[in-house]
Amino acid sequence: MTGYASALSGAPKNPDETAQKGEDAAPASKSAASVGVEIRSVNSRFLDLVFRLPDDLRGLEPVLRELLTAQFRRGKIELRLTTQRQDDTSWPSPQPDQLNALSRIEGTVQSWLPKAAPLSVHEVLQWCRGSAPQERLDEAAMDAARRCVAALREARKREGDKLVAILLERIAGLRELAKQSAPLVPQAVARQQERFLQRWQEALQASGGTTSLPADALQDRALNEAAAYALRLDVDEELSRLNAHLDEITRLLKAGGEIGKRLDFLIQELHREANTLGSKSAALELTQVSVEMKVLVEQMREQVQNIE
Numbered sequence: 564m565t566g567y568a569s570a571l572s573g574a575p576k577n578p579d580e581t582a583q584k585g586e587d588a589a590p591a592s593k594s595a596a597s598v599g600v601e602i603r604s605v606n607s608r609f610l611d612l613v614f615r616l617p618d619d620l621r622g623l624e625p626v627l628r629e630l631l632t633a634q635f636r637r638g639k640i641e642l643r644l645t646t647q648r649q650d651d652t653s654w655p656s657p658q659p660d661q662l663n664a665l666s667r668i669e670g671t672v673q674s675w676l677p678k679a680a681p682l683s684v685h686e687v688l689q690w691c692r693g694s695a696p697q698e699r700l701d702e703a704a705m706d707a708a709r710r711c712v713a714a715l716r717e718a719r720k721r722e723g724d725k726l727v728a729i730l731l732e733r734i735a736g737l738r739e740l741a742k743q744s745a746p747l748v749p750q751a752v753a754r755q756q757e758r759f760l761q762r763w764q765e766a767l768q769a770s771g772g773t774t775s776l777p778a779d780a781l782q783d784r785a786l787n788e789a790a791a792y793a794l795r796l797d798v799d800e801e802l803s804r805l806n807a808h809l810d811e812i813t814r815l816l817k818a819g820g821e822i823g824k825r826l827d828f829l830i831q832e833l834h835r836e837a838n839t840l841g842s843k844s845a846a847l848e849l850t851q852v853s854v855e856m857k858v859l860v861e862q863m864r865e866q867v868q869n870i871e
Contacts, residue, residue, distance in 0.1 A: 565638075565722060565869075566604040568714035572707035573597045598700050599645045600707040602715045606869045607639040615643040620704055627708055634712055636821055636871040638719075642708070646700055657691045665690055719871075726866050727816050733863045734809050737833070737856060741802050744840070744852045798840050798849075805836040823870040830864045 573596065598620075612631055614624050623644075631640060665687060673679050682690075808829050815822045815829075837860055841853030 565606060566715050566718035567602070568711045568718060569599065569601045570707040570711040570714065571597055571599050572703040572710075596700060596703075597647050598704045598707050599647070600704070600711040601643045601645075602711050603641045603643075604635075604638045604715060604719065607637060608868055610635060610637055611639040613639070613641040615641065617644065617646055620644060620646065620700060623701060623704055626705065630705075630708060630712060634716060637823055637869075638871075640715075642711075644704055644708070646704075657687065661691050662687075723870065726870060729866055730816060730863055731813065733859045733866075734813055736859050737809055738806070740852050740856050740859070741805055744798065744849060745802060747848050747852070801836045801839050805833060805840075808832050808836070821871050823867065826867040826870060830860065830867050833860045834864070 610632065612628060614627060616624060616627075627642060627644075631642065665682070669682055673681075812826060812829050812833075815825060834857070837853055837856040840856065841850060
Protein backbone atom coordinates (compact mmCIF):
# COMPACT_ATOMS: atom_id res chain seq x y z
CA MET A 564 0.00 0.00 0.00
CA THR A 565 1.08 3.53 -0.55
CA GLY A 566 1.96 5.82 2.31
CA TYR A 567 4.29 8.56 3.52
CA ALA A 568 5.58 9.51 6.94
CA SER A 569 8.33 11.71 8.33
CA ALA A 570 9.80 12.37 11.76
CA LEU A 571 12.49 14.60 13.26
CA SER A 572 14.53 13.91 16.37
CA GLY A 573 17.23 15.94 18.10
CA ALA A 574 20.38 14.47 19.59
CA PRO A 575 21.12 15.04 23.31
CA LYS A 576 23.97 17.35 24.19
CA ASN A 577 27.30 15.75 24.97
CA PRO A 578 27.28 14.98 28.72
CA ASP A 579 31.09 15.14 28.96
CA GLU A 580 31.19 18.73 27.80
CA THR A 581 30.74 20.99 30.82
CA ALA A 582 31.53 24.61 31.54
CA GLN A 583 34.31 25.57 33.87
CA LYS A 584 33.33 27.21 37.09
CA GLY A 585 34.19 30.84 37.77
CA GLU A 586 33.03 34.22 36.62
CA ASP A 587 35.76 34.57 34.01
CA ALA A 588 35.09 31.18 32.41
CA ALA A 589 33.64 31.16 28.90
CA PRO A 590 30.32 29.37 28.29
CA ALA A 591 30.50 25.73 27.34
CA SER A 592 30.52 24.68 23.71
CA LYS A 593 27.10 23.68 22.46
CA SER A 594 25.94 22.25 19.18
CA ALA A 595 22.50 21.43 17.86
CA ALA A 596 22.16 18.19 15.89
CA SER A 597 19.00 16.63 14.47
CA VAL A 598 18.03 13.58 12.45
CA GLY A 599 15.22 13.53 9.90
CA VAL A 600 13.60 10.32 8.69
CA GLU A 601 11.30 9.97 5.69
CA ILE A 602 9.60 6.74 4.66
CA ARG A 603 7.78 6.32 1.36
CA SER A 604 5.77 3.22 0.49
CA VAL A 605 4.36 2.23 -2.89
CA ASN A 606 2.50 -0.87 -4.03
CA SER A 607 4.39 -4.11 -4.57
CA ARG A 608 3.54 -7.81 -4.29
CA PHE A 609 6.65 -8.39 -2.18
CA LEU A 610 8.63 -6.47 0.43
CA ASP A 611 11.37 -4.40 -1.21
CA LEU A 612 13.44 -2.19 1.11
CA VAL A 613 15.63 0.70 -0.04
CA PHE A 614 17.81 2.71 2.37
CA ARG A 615 19.29 6.17 1.80
CA LEU A 616 21.65 6.73 4.74
CA PRO A 617 24.55 9.14 5.37
CA ASP A 618 27.95 7.55 5.74
CA ASP A 619 28.22 8.17 9.49
CA LEU A 620 24.94 6.29 10.12
CA ARG A 621 25.26 3.50 7.57
CA GLY A 622 25.90 1.06 10.38
CA LEU A 623 22.23 1.39 11.38
CA GLU A 624 21.00 -0.33 8.19
CA PRO A 625 20.71 -3.85 9.72
CA VAL A 626 18.73 -2.50 12.69
CA LEU A 627 16.49 -0.41 10.43
CA ARG A 628 15.93 -3.38 8.12
CA GLU A 629 14.89 -5.51 11.08
CA LEU A 630 12.53 -2.75 12.24
CA LEU A 631 10.80 -2.56 8.85
CA THR A 632 10.57 -6.31 8.22
CA ALA A 633 8.93 -6.74 11.64
CA GLN A 634 6.18 -4.26 10.73
CA PHE A 635 5.55 -4.74 6.99
CA ARG A 636 5.09 -7.68 4.64
CA ARG A 637 4.46 -6.01 1.27
CA GLY A 638 5.34 -2.85 -0.56
CA LYS A 639 8.40 -1.09 -1.93
CA ILE A 640 9.54 0.99 1.04
CA GLU A 641 12.23 3.65 0.84
CA LEU A 642 13.72 4.99 4.07
CA ARG A 643 15.73 8.21 3.80
CA LEU A 644 17.74 9.47 6.76
CA THR A 645 19.33 12.92 6.90
CA THR A 646 21.39 14.64 9.59
CA GLN A 647 21.91 18.29 10.33
CA ARG A 648 24.53 19.74 12.65
CA GLN A 649 24.63 23.42 13.50
CA ASP A 650 27.46 24.76 15.65
CA ASP A 651 26.68 27.38 18.23
CA THR A 652 28.39 30.76 17.83
CA SER A 653 29.59 30.77 21.46
CA TRP A 654 33.24 30.00 22.11
CA PRO A 655 34.13 26.71 23.76
CA SER A 656 35.53 26.45 27.24
CA PRO A 657 38.91 24.70 26.85
CA GLN A 658 39.30 21.63 29.03
CA PRO A 659 42.58 20.73 30.78
CA ASP A 660 42.99 17.51 28.79
CA GLN A 661 42.53 19.44 25.54
CA LEU A 662 45.11 22.07 26.53
CA ASN A 663 47.62 19.43 27.69
CA ALA A 664 47.26 17.55 24.41
CA LEU A 665 47.62 20.76 22.40
CA SER A 666 50.70 21.77 24.41
CA ARG A 667 52.39 18.45 23.70
CA ILE A 668 51.61 18.77 20.00
CA GLU A 669 52.93 22.36 19.90
CA GLY A 670 56.12 21.32 21.74
CA THR A 671 56.73 18.48 19.25
CA VAL A 672 56.24 20.81 16.28
CA GLN A 673 58.57 23.49 17.70
CA SER A 674 61.25 20.91 18.48
CA TRP A 675 61.35 20.01 14.81
CA LEU A 676 60.52 23.46 13.50
CA PRO A 677 62.10 26.07 15.82
CA LYS A 678 60.93 28.93 13.66
CA ALA A 679 57.27 27.91 13.92
CA ALA A 680 55.09 30.66 15.43
CA PRO A 681 53.34 29.89 18.71
CA LEU A 682 49.59 29.34 18.71
CA SER A 683 47.31 32.30 19.26
CA VAL A 684 44.33 32.28 21.62
CA HIS A 685 41.96 32.23 18.64
CA GLU A 686 43.70 29.18 17.17
CA VAL A 687 43.59 27.41 20.52
CA LEU A 688 39.85 28.02 20.85
CA GLN A 689 39.21 26.87 17.27
CA TRP A 690 41.18 23.69 17.91
CA CYS A 691 39.26 23.02 21.15
CA ARG A 692 35.98 23.45 19.32
CA GLY A 693 37.00 21.10 16.52
CA SER A 694 38.37 18.43 18.87
CA ALA A 695 35.19 18.33 20.98
CA PRO A 696 33.39 14.98 20.56
CA GLN A 697 30.38 15.10 18.26
CA GLU A 698 26.98 13.96 19.40
CA ARG A 699 26.15 10.37 18.61
CA LEU A 700 23.02 10.40 16.46
CA ASP A 701 22.29 6.67 16.54
CA GLU A 702 19.76 6.92 19.36
CA ALA A 703 18.07 9.96 17.83
CA ALA A 704 17.93 8.25 14.42
CA MET A 705 16.29 5.12 15.82
CA ASP A 706 13.82 7.18 17.83
CA ALA A 707 12.80 9.10 14.70
CA ALA A 708 12.65 5.86 12.67
CA ARG A 709 10.33 4.16 15.18
CA ARG A 710 7.97 7.13 15.22
CA CYS A 711 8.08 7.32 11.44
CA VAL A 712 7.26 3.62 11.07
CA ALA A 713 4.31 4.00 13.45
CA ALA A 714 3.02 6.93 11.41
CA LEU A 715 3.43 4.95 8.18
CA ARG A 716 1.47 2.05 9.63
CA GLU A 717 -1.35 4.41 10.50
CA ALA A 718 -1.33 5.84 6.98
CA ARG A 719 -1.39 2.37 5.43
CA LYS A 720 -4.17 1.32 7.80
CA ARG A 721 -6.34 4.21 6.64
CA GLU A 722 -5.74 3.23 3.03
CA GLY A 723 -6.42 -0.41 3.92
CA ASP A 724 -9.83 0.52 5.34
CA LYS A 725 -10.68 2.20 2.04
CA LEU A 726 -9.51 -0.85 0.09
CA VAL A 727 -11.70 -3.12 2.20
CA ALA A 728 -14.72 -0.95 1.39
CA ILE A 729 -13.89 -1.13 -2.33
CA LEU A 730 -13.49 -4.93 -2.24
CA LEU A 731 -16.76 -5.40 -0.35
CA GLU A 732 -18.49 -3.31 -3.00
CA ARG A 733 -17.06 -5.55 -5.76
CA ILE A 734 -18.12 -8.64 -3.81
CA ALA A 735 -21.67 -7.32 -3.66
CA GLY A 736 -21.56 -6.80 -7.43
CA LEU A 737 -20.38 -10.39 -8.01
CA ARG A 738 -23.13 -11.77 -5.78
CA GLU A 739 -25.71 -9.82 -7.73
CA LEU A 740 -24.36 -11.14 -11.04
CA ALA A 741 -24.42 -14.70 -9.69
CA LYS A 742 -28.01 -14.19 -8.61
CA GLN A 743 -28.89 -12.89 -12.09
CA SER A 744 -27.23 -15.83 -13.84
CA ALA A 745 -29.03 -18.56 -11.84
CA PRO A 746 -32.45 -18.23 -13.61
CA LEU A 747 -30.82 -17.74 -17.01
CA VAL A 748 -29.87 -21.43 -17.31
CA PRO A 749 -33.47 -22.83 -17.13
CA GLN A 750 -34.58 -20.12 -19.53
CA ALA A 751 -31.83 -21.04 -22.00
CA VAL A 752 -32.70 -24.74 -21.70
CA ALA A 753 -36.40 -24.02 -22.32
CA ARG A 754 -35.56 -21.98 -25.42
CA GLN A 755 -33.29 -24.70 -26.72
CA GLN A 756 -36.00 -27.31 -26.15
CA GLU A 757 -38.43 -25.22 -28.19
CA ARG A 758 -35.83 -24.96 -30.95
CA PHE A 759 -35.39 -28.76 -31.03
CA LEU A 760 -39.15 -29.32 -31.23
CA GLN A 761 -39.49 -26.69 -33.92
CA ARG A 762 -36.73 -28.31 -35.98
CA TRP A 763 -38.38 -31.72 -35.67
CA GLN A 764 -41.66 -30.23 -36.85
CA GLU A 765 -39.91 -28.60 -39.81
CA ALA A 766 -38.21 -31.90 -40.61
CA LEU A 767 -41.55 -33.71 -40.53
CA GLN A 768 -43.16 -31.15 -42.81
CA ALA A 769 -40.25 -31.35 -45.23
CA SER A 770 -40.60 -35.15 -45.41
CA GLY A 771 -44.35 -34.93 -45.97
CA GLY A 772 -45.10 -36.48 -42.62
CA THR A 773 -43.61 -39.80 -43.63
CA THR A 774 -41.22 -41.14 -41.00
CA SER A 775 -40.57 -44.46 -39.37
CA LEU A 776 -40.78 -42.93 -35.90
CA PRO A 777 -44.04 -41.86 -34.25
CA ALA A 778 -44.53 -38.25 -33.19
CA ASP A 779 -44.21 -39.16 -29.51
CA ALA A 780 -40.86 -40.76 -30.11
CA LEU A 781 -39.66 -37.70 -32.00
CA GLN A 782 -40.78 -35.46 -29.17
CA ASP A 783 -39.00 -37.67 -26.64
CA ARG A 784 -35.88 -37.46 -28.78
CA ALA A 785 -36.14 -33.66 -28.74
CA LEU A 786 -36.57 -33.66 -24.97
CA ASN A 787 -33.53 -35.92 -24.54
CA GLU A 788 -31.47 -33.58 -26.67
CA ALA A 789 -32.63 -30.66 -24.54
CA ALA A 790 -31.72 -32.57 -21.36
CA ALA A 791 -28.23 -33.27 -22.66
CA TYR A 792 -27.91 -29.62 -23.56
CA ALA A 793 -28.99 -28.67 -20.03
CA LEU A 794 -26.24 -30.85 -18.55
CA ARG A 795 -23.63 -29.13 -20.68
CA LEU A 796 -25.01 -25.73 -19.70
CA ASP A 797 -25.37 -26.41 -15.97
CA VAL A 798 -23.35 -23.86 -13.95
CA ASP A 799 -24.79 -24.51 -10.49
CA GLU A 800 -21.51 -26.02 -9.32
CA GLU A 801 -19.52 -23.02 -10.55
CA LEU A 802 -21.91 -20.57 -8.92
CA SER A 803 -21.78 -22.49 -5.64
CA ARG A 804 -17.98 -22.38 -5.59
CA LEU A 805 -17.98 -18.72 -6.56
CA ASN A 806 -20.29 -17.84 -3.66
CA ALA A 807 -18.15 -19.92 -1.30
CA HIS A 808 -15.02 -17.99 -2.37
CA LEU A 809 -16.86 -14.70 -1.89
CA ASP A 810 -17.91 -15.76 1.62
CA GLU A 811 -14.29 -16.61 2.50
CA ILE A 812 -12.98 -13.31 1.12
CA THR A 813 -15.58 -11.40 3.12
CA ARG A 814 -14.59 -13.29 6.27
CA LEU A 815 -10.89 -12.52 5.75
CA LEU A 816 -11.53 -8.83 5.10
CA LYS A 817 -13.55 -8.52 8.30
CA ALA A 818 -10.99 -10.49 10.33
CA GLY A 819 -8.03 -8.41 9.10
CA GLY A 820 -4.39 -9.27 9.67
CA GLU A 821 -1.92 -10.53 7.07
CA ILE A 822 -4.33 -11.78 4.43
CA GLY A 823 -2.79 -10.57 1.16
CA LYS A 824 -1.44 -13.93 -0.07
CA ARG A 825 -4.62 -15.81 0.82
CA LEU A 826 -6.64 -13.20 -1.02
CA ASP A 827 -4.36 -13.66 -4.03
CA PHE A 828 -5.24 -17.35 -4.15
CA LEU A 829 -8.97 -16.75 -3.74
CA ILE A 830 -8.97 -14.14 -6.50
CA GLN A 831 -7.37 -16.69 -8.83
CA GLU A 832 -10.15 -19.12 -7.96
CA LEU A 833 -12.79 -16.47 -8.66
CA HIS A 834 -11.23 -15.83 -12.05
CA ARG A 835 -11.27 -19.55 -12.82
CA GLU A 836 -14.97 -19.87 -11.97
CA ALA A 837 -15.83 -16.81 -14.08
CA ASN A 838 -13.91 -18.31 -17.01
CA THR A 839 -15.71 -21.64 -16.66
CA LEU A 840 -19.03 -19.86 -16.52
CA GLY A 841 -18.16 -18.06 -19.74
CA SER A 842 -17.07 -21.24 -21.51
CA LYS A 843 -20.37 -22.95 -20.64
CA SER A 844 -22.60 -20.04 -21.54
CA ALA A 845 -24.30 -20.70 -24.86
CA ALA A 846 -26.79 -17.92 -24.16
CA LEU A 847 -25.88 -14.31 -24.83
CA GLU A 848 -27.10 -13.24 -21.41
CA LEU A 849 -24.77 -15.68 -19.64
CA THR A 850 -21.86 -14.49 -21.76
CA GLN A 851 -22.52 -10.91 -20.73
CA VAL A 852 -22.73 -11.93 -17.07
CA SER A 853 -19.41 -13.79 -17.38
CA VAL A 854 -17.71 -10.76 -18.94
CA GLU A 855 -18.98 -8.44 -16.18
CA MET A 856 -17.78 -10.93 -13.57
CA LYS A 857 -14.31 -10.99 -15.09
CA VAL A 858 -14.18 -7.19 -15.00
CA LEU A 859 -15.06 -7.12 -11.30
CA VAL A 860 -12.62 -9.92 -10.47
CA GLU A 861 -9.81 -8.12 -12.29
CA GLN A 862 -10.57 -4.94 -10.35
CA MET A 863 -10.40 -6.94 -7.13
CA ARG A 864 -7.11 -8.53 -8.19
CA GLU A 865 -5.52 -5.11 -8.72
CA GLN A 866 -6.60 -3.97 -5.26
CA VAL A 867 -5.58 -7.18 -3.51
CA GLN A 868 -1.99 -6.66 -4.67
CA ASN A 869 -1.88 -3.70 -2.27
CA ILE A 870 -3.00 -5.60 0.84
CA GLU A 871 -0.52 -7.20 3.20
